[in-house]
Amino acid sequence: MSEITVIGAGVSGLSSALNLQLAGFDVRILTRDLPQFTASSAAGAVWSGGSVSGRARRWADDSLSHFLTLAKRADSGVGLRRMRQLFPQKAGDPWFKDRLPFFAKMPPEELPAAGQDGWIMDLPIVAPPRYLQNLQEQFLEAGGKLEVREVESLDALEAESRLLVNCTGAWAKYVTPDPEVFPIRGQTLLVDAPQIRSGYMSASDDTYLFPRDDGLLLGGIYQFDSWHPAVDAEQSRDILERCSSIEPTVSDAAIIRRAVGIRPGREAVRLEVEKRSRERAVIHNYGHGSIGFTLSWGCALEALDLATQLINATNADG
Numbered sequence: 470m471s472e473i474t475v476i477g478a479g480v481s482g483l484s485s486a487l488n489l490q491l492a493g494f495d496v497r498i499l500t501r502d503l504p505q506f507t508a509s510s511a512a513g514a515v516w517s518g519g520s521v522s523g524r525a526r527r528w529a530d531d532s533l534s535h536f537l538t539l540a541k542r543a544d545s546g547v548g549l550r551r552m553r554q555l556f557p558q559k560a561g562d563p564w565f566k567d568r569l570p571f572f573a574k575m576p577p578e579e580l581p582a583a584g585q586d587g588w589i590m591d592l593p594i595v596a597p598p599r600y601l602q603n604l605q606e607q608f609l610e611a612g613g614k615l616e617v618r619e620v621e622s623l624d625a626l627e628a629e630s631r632l633l634v635n636c637t638g639a640w641a642k643y644v645t646p647d648p649e650v651f652p653i654r655g656q657t658l659l660v661d662a663p664q665i666r667s668g669y670m671s672a673s674d675d676t677y678l679f680p681r682d683d684g685l686l687l688g689g690i691y692q693f694d695s696w697h698p699a700v701d702a703e704q705s706r707d708i709l710e711r712c713s714s715i716e717p718t719v720s721d722a723a724i725i726r727r728a729v730g731i732r733p734g735r736e737a738v739r740l741e742v743e744k745r746s747r748e749r750a751v752i753h754n755y756g757h758g759s760i761g762f763t764l765s766w767g768c769a770l771e772a773l774d775l776a777t778q779l780i781n782a783t784n785a786d787g
């Protein structure tokens with residue numbers, strides 16, 4: 470019997486499993502989908518901490534430290550890129566401006582319209598396919614087990630592990646079950662455009678261009694309450710049109726990959742312990758919405774703290 474079973478192999482599950490394993494726990498992952506077929510694999514994925522507060526600020530800050538370290542290593546799947554972020558109204562300075570290697574306000578003459586605001590900054594951008602593969606390899610090479618298996622409910626697993634870590638993303642709606650979770654469908658295009666070295670994101674029309682190690686990632690789509698798994702050709706055209714209005718040369722770029730991912734929407738992330746009996750418990754780590762990479766490493770560190778406290782308390786009880 471594994472001491473801890475992590476359910477899910479997206480960025481939340483892999484980060485949690487690896488941190489638990491590094492701390493010495495015997496961990497296995499159960500997942501319906503391999504990492505390359507998760508919502509995480511379809512993501513942007515820029516570190517984007519502008520909207521977080523409370524506990525989430527600590528998770529974002531811990532993740533930022535992790536990604537800034539990885540950005541210095543070749544093949545980590547994380548790069549540091551110059552980004553412009555536009556706002557439809559005045560924006561103050563973000564809490565993380567001194568944490569970044571470069572931050573400046575956009576000069577007024579570079580803003581598209583009066584009354585707008587913008588930041589220019591160097592941000593970590595993750596290429597999820599490579600990053601997730603790295604996490605998976607580290608976990609397996611250190612002796613972790615990964616089993617492809619669909620879990621119907623947490624109850625069904627209780628006899629198999631003393632501690633479960635629930636990282637089922639949007640599917641926590643059914644697995645937990647948690648009616649507060651809702652799907653937010655996204656779609657992206659990865660194109661070959663090495664001429665574009667700096668990225669862009671806009672708070673007003675959800676358009677973004679992220680120069681990654683594996684290509685230029687174009688988005689985005691935020692389709693609430695949709696689970697539709699297939700690529701929508703009309704949405705791909707819309708993304709390309711919006712991104713071409715920012716960087717005209719992308720209209721001719723070769724398309725490397727089209728992807729769909731279902732973000733786990735929830736009013737707030739659920740990261741907490743649910744005691745199910747004296748000896749059994751679940752740590753929930755899901756509901757990260759559109760910033761699951763931004764929060765991933767910090768959430769995994771907190772999941773590790775919760776697991777350590779739980780297991781120490783159970784051992785002390787006898």
Ligand SMILES: Cc1cc2nc3c(=O)[nH]c(=O)nc-3n(C[C@H](O)[C@H](O)[C@H](O)COP(=O)(O)OP(=O)(O)OC[C@H]3O[C@@H](n4cnc5c(N)ncnc54)[C@H](O)[C@@H]3O)c2cc1C
Nearest residue numbers: 477478479481501502509513515620638655730761762763
């Ligand atoms: C298009 C797009 C762009 C994004 N851009 C960014 C960005 O720029 N920055 C950022 O920080 N975030 C971004 N996000 C958000 C981020 O990707 C998500 O918040 C994050 O991937 C959620 O990860 P997760 O591991 O919790 O869930 P998922 O990646 O969905 O993984 C869930 C796991 O649970 C498993 N599972 C589910 N149900 C079961 C079951 N019944 N039995 C067994 N296993 C099960 C699945 O197989 C999967 O392995 C983006 C998302 C999308 C879709």
